[in-house]
Amino acid sequence: MKVAPILAGGLKIEAEVPEDWDVLGCIMQDAVAGAVDLAQRLGSRMRKADADDWETYVVPDLRTEFCAQVSLVEEAINSAASASGGGPGVISIPAAEVLSWFGALNQARLGLEERYRFGDDGIASLTGMNATRRSGFLRGRFYAAVQEIMLTHLM
Amino acid sequence: MNATGTETATRAEEEVLTDLPWTVVVLNDPVNLVDYVVWALMKVLGYAKGRATMLTLEAHETGRCVVWSGEREQAEFFAQQLQALQLSAMIEKAK
Numbered sequence: 001m002k003v004a005p006i007l008a009g010g011l012k013i014e015a016e017v018p019e020d021w022d023v024l025g026c027i028m029q030d031a032v033a034g035a036v037d038l039a040q041r042l043g044s045r046m047r048k049a050d051a052d053d054w055e056t057y058v059v060p061d062l063r064t065e066f067c068a069q070v071s072l073v074e075e076a077i078n079s080a081a082s083a084s085g086g087g088p089g090v091i092s093i094p095a096a097e098v099l100s101w102f103g104a105l106n107q108a109r110l111g112l113e114e115r116y117r118f119g120d121d122g123i124a125s126l127t128g129m130n131a132t133r134r135s136g137f138l139r140g141r142f143y144a145a146v147q148e149i150m151l152t153h154l155m
Numbered sequence: 156m157n158a159t160g161t162e163t164a165t166r167a168e169e170e171v172l173t174d175l176p177w178t179v180v181v182l183n184d185p186v187n188l189v190d191y192v193v194w195a196l197m198k199v200l201g202y203a204k205g206r207a208t209m210l211t212l213e214a215h216e217t218g219r220c221v222v223w224s225g226e227r228e229q230a231e232f233f234a235q236q237l238q239a240l241q242l243s244a245m246i247e248k249a250k
Contacts, residue, residue: 042238045182045245050231058235065239102191106241110186119185144188151190 003146005153009095013146016088021081024091026139028074030108038107039063069103098154105143112140177230179223182243183214192242196222199236224249 001023002014015021039062046054080091093101112118116136126134181192189211196207200223214220222244223233230246237244 038241039238042241042243045243046234047245047247050246058238062235062238066241103241106186106191110241113186147188147191151188151194155194 003149005149006092009154011093011098011101011150011154013091013093014088015081015084015090018086021077021084021086021089023139023142024077024081027077027104027108027143028070030111030136030139030143031070031104032111037063038066038110066103066107069100070107072097072100073104095154098150102147102150102155105147109140109143112136112143176224176249177227178221178247178249179230179233179237180245180247181210181214181220181222181237182245183218184243187242189215195237195240195242199233199240 001016001020002012004012004014006012013024015024039059040055042062043054043059044051076091076093076097080089083089116133118137118140126137129137181196192211192214193204193207196202196210197204200207202210210220210222214222222237223230227246234244234246
């Protein structure tokens with residue numbers, strides 16, 4: 001898989017082998033893994049006196065926005081995978097959608113953290129991990145690497 | 156005499172408390188990248204990169220950082236904007 005900024009201001013993700021589509025599909029699964037309600041969690045940070053109002057007026061909007069981010073990414077990946085017949089193909093991310101992708105990747109990393117509690121685990125700890133945890137760890141690193149490309153070149 | 160004195164003291168304290176500004180606090184978390192938090196503080200609060208970086212590193216090292224203080228309504232707005240960018244933000248009354 002190749003990920004690179006494009007001259008028009010967005011990003012392209014090139015799936016080179018069929019397995020790349022599986023990896024990309026994990027973004028959605030990881031984002032919802034662990035039943036993380038990010039909006040609820042962020043709202044719960046508010047002090048008690050404000051929590052009810054925040055829950056009523058702010059959290060629903062946040063929830064809608066976070067769900068929309070994952071939906072946008074899901075649609076882009078499914079559409080590109082379908083167009084390529086599951087073989088090599090490209091996802092083009094317009095500049096206007098970069099922030100949504102960034103948010104969806106953040107949710108995916110949050111889902112992984114919720115499930116596996118990697119904390120500050122470094123790459124050296126890979127040898128002690130079982131296959132499922134190791135796979136999650138590597139996906140998290142991949143998502144963060146894509147985010148870093150976005151931060152460096154597009155945001 | 157005692158009752159009156161107590162009442163006066165209480166009222167005075169309440170007046171002082173309502174005059175205190177509100178703060179927006181950002182908490183450290185294991186997911187958001189440092190550079191992203193810097194970017195978010197620049198975007199939402201309009202800070203220069205140096206200031207945003209300093210505040211981000213303070214949150215990273217101590218677990219939390221006051222990033223803004225002022226009127227309550229504005230503090231709520233900023234907290235909401237930061238939460239929309241998935242930062243752990245909240246408002247508190249300044250101490």
